[in-house]
Amino acid sequence: MAELGPEEGRALCEALEGPAPTSVRLHPQRPCRWSGAEAIPWSPAGRYLTERPSFTLDPAFHAGAYYVQEASSQFLAHVLAGEEVAGKRILDLCAAPGGKTTLYASLAGSDGLVVANEVNRQRAAVLADNVRKWGLGNVAVTVNEPAQIAVLEGWFDIVAVDAPCSGEGMFRKTPEARDEWSENNVKICAVRQAEILREAWKTLRPGGLLLYSTCTFNFTENEGVLRDFSVWAAGETEPAERIAVDPAWGVVCGAEGDFQTFRFYPHKVEGEGFFAAAVRKRAAGGERR
Ligand code: SAM
DSSP states (O other): OTTTOHHHHHHHHHHHHSOOOEEEEEOSSSOOTTTTSOEETTEEEEEEESSOOOGGGOHHHHTTSEEEOOTGGGHHHHHTTTSOOTTOEEEESSOTTOHHHHHHHHHHOTTOEEEEEOSSHHHHHHHHHHHHHHOOSOEEEEOOOHHHHTTSTTOEEEEEEEOOOOOGGGTTTOTHHHHHOOHHHHHHHHHHHHHHHHHHHHTEEEEEEEEEEESOOOTIIIIIHHHHHHHHTTTOEEOOSOOOOOGGGOOEEEEETTEEEEEEOTTTSSSOOEEEEEEEEOSSOOOOO
8 A cells, every 4th residue: 555655545445345346268169158248458258257257157167168367467468468478388376266377378288288287286186177078188287385386396387386475356246255354464465475476487498488477466476576576596597578568558567687577556456466577597697595
């Protein structure tokens, strides 16, 4: 709130009390009755729905014709729009329940591979179900600690860390997130995020792209984590190609060291709270400590 100032802080609080938009992302190959619905401007397969139907009663939902995914988090499709993704190896390190995994699978195509890892076994089962339903056959689900995955040193072209976070961006959609929030939890999350990011980095090939995202607004878990990471990665990062954003979208663009950053506030965008950042790994190594 202090980061926004009183007026914008008030606008954010008001938006958090309002209704959350409903959106889906269409399967690349299956027909869907919502293909003609209003498009999400930063996500070619994204559609806003005018109502929230009972998805579990819809056979097309169970057939994987679409994935129910909130609009802001679909922005990663735009971050990857200028990247050659088809045929690449992608690591989705914190993958359950699979919203972003199914997006990466759609982009990677039949010659690509997505390793969707989830540390929590129960959540991994849900992830595996969603991957099966999406049905593209280019996803391997694994259940590992990030440090175990890190043995695949330099193996991936794109590594995505959609980190566990304090969930401020979910205050509207998931009211329990408000009860679970505390300053101490923000600090605990930041420590965990830093650890995950370091392990993720090891798996990225030189020249590859790192995506970091959270569904929280605060500096500590976003720019703060990236700032510490950049010190640790000393000289191994470089800016990715500029990712252009239409000002009409309401996304707040910024930078933290070599990272381009994108922040989604519910009072500015039609979507939930979200933070995303992208950086490239230098082709020639730095002096990581
Ligand atoms: N990417 C998912 C999607 O789009 O559907 C959402 C991921 S959720 C924000 C973060 C995930 O990180 C959770 O599934 C959680 O179980 C997992 N997680 C929690 N602690 C972790 C840790 N120490 N290392 C790796 N993943 C962790």
